[in-house]
Amino acid sequence: MAESPLLDIARLRKSCAQCSLQQLCLPAGIGGEDLERLDALVKKRRPLERGDRLFRSGTGLSALFVAREGSFKTVAMNEDGDEQIIGFHLPGELIGLDALGSGTHRCDAEALEGAEVCEIPMWDLERVAAQIPGLQHQLLRIIGKNMELDQDHLTMLGRRHANERVLLFIHGLSERLQTLGRAHLQFSLPMSREEIASYLGLVIETVSRSFTKLQDDGLISIRGRQLKILDHRKLVEAAHSPELVRAAGRG
Amino acid sequence: MAESPLLDIARLRKSCAQCSLQQLCLPAGIGGEDLERLDALVKKRRPLERGDRLFRSGTGLSALFVAREGSFKTVAMNEDGDEQIIGFHLPGELIGLDALGSGTHRCDAEALEGAEVCEIPMWDLERVAAQIPGLQHQLLRIIGKNMELDQDHLTMLGRRHANERVLLFIHGLSERLQTLGRAHLQFSLPMSREEIASYLGLVIETVSRSFTKLQDDGLISIRGRQLKILDHRKLVEAAHSPELVRAAGRG
């Protein structure tokens, strides 16, 4: 038992159980020294406050972050100065891949609420990934999973009716919360209406109206940021068929 | 000349000069045996015809593709059956990363015209990437570059005015063609209006009207699929400031 890291693994399993990076180590058949080496990379950072930034656009990529507690948004700025939210990052999700292509961040990452992050220095991660068999593959999968989130966002924005976008947004959030092991039928939105609007390519008033309409239709209940999904089945159906959404609006 | 691959490198440099994967090997300080090993992976596939598919949604990830000649689209299908184009892939660009997360493709990849592709078996690529120093890093960069394209798409869809989306679309296409070493001020659109509409979350008539408006404003000249950018400066400006777009419409 001279170097058995059993206790360490148990601790890690617990602290990282719902982390999107858990697949980076735990199920990849990595153990012992390798696991310790990986664990040594991860720095736990001080708590962050609402509005604090992990990085800014134009900054070089130094590390990837995982939201451990609290949620984040990534915001891109156009030439003309108006911002667009291009991603929300829930607790357990990854932040910082936007700089993978050029080595420079293309957006700001900002805490939506009190938060805490793990930080993985990119340079070290790449080095270790090249050495530990299986880790590179897991890294690619995690990156791929993140691309899927972007594509889901894309399909929301491709919808031409505001109600559909909002519906898909709620549904998507709920699914993500579920896979992260959190309550997914009743939860608190970490972002403002304004931020949702930006994310969905809408205007704040339209988002507000959509919410109240969904509430009137009995699909959800929403009071401020407290959201409850009342009829999950109907919500999923409605998200995938515009007719239902519109028909309900006339009732 | 027992093991000098000079001629091979020269040939590769030429044939892959504008390929998005060129960074995978050429500038990464890879040479000799390694380069040959990498080159051996790449299969050149038979010519494809318009409508031919590289893969279908639900299929397992077996290879990445690079369009050598001709363009492609990737199409996602919703539960309710309507399609959405989530990406265009110009000659030299990469196709197939959508399956990176789950190992299963989430969309169809279809040739927009006569085409030819290089095929890189994913499994082999990963294996070699783990062995050749620098290659893993280049692979991550290439994946990152592709994510940037998705994010550009996202920022188009986030714009609330049809004219802005179309403007950003044209501008983006032009930029991509330029980096791929092709004519970027006068070119032929490989996709139909219908496909542009789907990509931009608009309806075909709106796309058509936007094009004619941009033509009336003297920014472009468009006849069928033949597009000429007349005032590149003004086009870039207009793409980043809604007021200009709208003001011009009243003139």
Place this chain on the structure above:
DNA sequence: CGAACAGTTGAAGAAGGTCAAACAGCGTGG
């Protein structure tokens, strides 16, 4: 208590969607 902020609601207008028709390009077959 009241200022500041977030969210909701209402009424008006503009933008884009819908429906329908005309038009252009192109390959086929007479």
Place this chain on the structure above:
DNA sequence: CCACGCTGTTTGACCTTCTTCAACTGTTCG
């Protein structure tokens, strides 16, 4: 070579939806 029909694109008129502007409500926090 031309007529024909197919398909993709443009254009027009109308209608729905979203945005805009504005007022109002509600909550939080000095």
